[in-house]
Amino acid sequence: MNHERSRTLYDRALSVIPGGVNSSVRAIQPYPFFVQRGDGAHVIDADGNRYVDYVMGYGPLLLGHSLPEPVQAAIQSTASDGPMYGAPTEIEVDLAEFVTRNVPSVEMVRFVNSGTEATVSAIRLARGYTGREKIVVISSGYHGAQPSTLVEGDADDPTPSTPGIPESFTQHTLPVPFNDEERLRAVLSEHGDDVAAVITEPILGNTGIVAPTDDYHQTLRELCDGIGALLIFDEVITGFRVGGLQCAQGKLGVMPDITTFGKIVGGGFPVGAIGGRTEIIEQFTPSGDVFQSGTFSGHPVTMAAGLATLEFVAENDVYDHVNALGGQLRSGIRDILADRAPEYTVVGTDSMFKTVFTRADSPVQAGDCTDGCRQDRSCPRFSECPKSGADVRRGETDRWERLFWPAMKDQGVFLTPNQFESQFVSYAHTEADIEDTLEAYKAFFE
Numbered sequence: 001m002n003h004e005r006s007r008t009l010y011d012r013a014l015s016v017i018p019g020g021v022n023s024s025v026r027a028i029q030p031y032p033f034f035v036q037r038g039d040g041a042h043v044i045d046a047d048g049n050r051y052v053d054y055v056m057g058y059g060p061l062l063l064g065h066s067l068p069e070p071v072q073a074a075i076q077s078t079a080s081d082g083p084m085y086g087a088p089t090e091i092e093v094d095l096a097e098f099v100t101r102n103v104p105s106v107e108m109v110r111f112v113n114s115g116t117e118a119t120v121s122a123i124r125l126a127r128g129y130t131g132r133e134k135i136v137v138i139s140s141g142y143h144g145a146q147p148s149t150l151v152e153g154d155a156d157d158p159t160p161s162t163p164g165i166p167e168s169f170t171q172h173t174l175p176v177p178f179n180d181e182e183r184l185r186a187v188l189s190e191h192g193d194d195v196a197a198v199i200t201e202p203i204l205g206n207t208g209i210v211a212p213t214d215d216y217h218q219t220l221r222e223l224c225d226g227i228g229a230l231l232i233f234d235e236v237i238t239g240f241r242v243g244g245l246q247c248a249q250g251k252l253g254v255m256p257d258i259t260t261f262g263k264i265v266g267g268g269f270p271v272g273a274i275g276g277r278t279e280i281i282e283q284f285t286p287s288g289d290v291f292q293s294g295t296f297s298g299h300p301v302t303m304a305a306g307l308a309t310l311e312f313v314a315e316n317d318v319y320d321h322v323n324a325l326g327g328q329l330r331s332g333i334r335d336i337l338a339d340r341a342p343e344y345t346v347v348g349t350d351s352m353f354k355t356v357f358t359r360a361d362s363p364v365q366a367g368d369c370t371d372g373c374r375q376d377r378s379c380p381r382f383s384e385c386p387k388s389g390a391d392v393r394r395g396e397t398d399r400w401e402r403l404f405w406p407a408m409k410d411q412g413v414f415l416t417p418n419q420f421e422s423q424f425v426s427y428a429h430t431e432a433d434i435e436d437t438l439e440a441y442k443a444f445f446e
């Protein structure tokens with residue numbers, strides 16, 4: 001595979017863009033391929049190489065790269081009317097109505113421009129609404145590039161996870177491990193009256209994909225109610241991906257107080273949103289006192305792309321298609337690993353999939369979990385499968401990055417470059433793509 005042009009572009013980029021990229025995860029070693037264009041489920045790079053794409057923009061592209069005609073038409077006609085106005089447009093109302101009609105806990109929604117902006121605003125809203133300051137976050141959960149959640153360590157000794165965040169900020173953030181009910185109870189009982197909200201992804205989507213064990217989220221819901229704290233579901237990845245149009249909260253049967261969205265709801269354009277009960281969301285200015293504002297918020301082209309995408313999804317067999325192919329990938333990978341790397345864990349649900357390169361001295365074969373780890377206590381492998389972000393981080397992360405990812409890339413399969421981020425099936429993927437992909441897995445694990 002020739003990458004001469006990508007190499008030259010990266011060389012130029014390194015002089016003018018830090019690390020040569022505009023989002024850190026793209027800085028694949030030794031240099032990333034630059035994309036020329038998309039084509040259905042594929043991307044073609046600057047040197048003309050073609051890959052079946054499971055990165056899919058890190059989640060937004062539910063329909064793949066070639067948008068269906070009505071979606072393209074909506075985007076183009078909205079853009080040609082004029083890019084944006086600083087005054088409301090009808091399409092914002094249409095998209096807000098669509099979201100509130102479909103997502104169980106959402107009665108009202110405010111649109112912003114990124115998932116990060118959504119979680120920043122949601123946390124400010126929770127603090128403003130409750131009059132409390134502390135936020136409980138899940139260690140290794142991801143809520144974007146923001147100071148309230150870029151905190152690591154234990155709730156007794158939280159520290160910034162990046163330079164640039166004052167130590168003093170972290171006293172307002174209490175990290176707890178995912179799926180650890182005991183620790184959660186302890187932290188909430190110690191800090192109860194000071195906790196404004198618990199923020200969690202319904203499943204960890206940026207650290208290996210980790211599903212909740214037992215009734216983790218129901219317990220979380222009850223514990224929040226017990227101390228008068230809000231429950232924030234960060235559905236930036238799972239929204240309109242897991243559980244279909246009702247999102248992960250519908251699938252799990254748990255009603256959060258606030259939900260953050262991003263990715264799919266903008267149909268491939270920059271977006272975020274904060275939704276929830278009217279009584280809470282109305283605390284945002286101008287109806288309430290919690291300041292919230294944005295030049296580009298509710299951008300007409302984004303709204304048109306998001307609405308046309310979701311309407312297309314509602315009228316076609318999109319979820320059946322992507323979830324079925326997701327299942328074929330998960331069970332196909334599991335079968336390939338069964339003899340070759342039984343210590344590895346196939347994870348994911350709906351159209352999300354990943355393989356965690358778990359370590360084990362004498363691995364136990366997977367049980368009936370042919371469709372990705374379900375955290376089933378009766379599975380013989382239950383105790384070996386990752387329950388938290390820390391469990392994922394203990395895996396063979398270098399093997400993924402240095403050996404597995406490059407080998408898959410050389411076979412024309414574009415996966416997420418490290419062990420942590422999820423991969424996605426789109427409506428454009430076909431059974432033939434899945435078969436090719438499984439052949440590539442087979443070749444690597446031979």
Ligand SMILES: *Cc1c(COP(=O)(O)O)cnc(C)c1O
Nearest residue numbers: 114115116142143144236237262
């Ligand atoms: C992607 C993501 C974010 C951040 O969204 P951006 O649009 O990248 O700012 C926040 N939370 C979760 C769960 C995400 O997956």
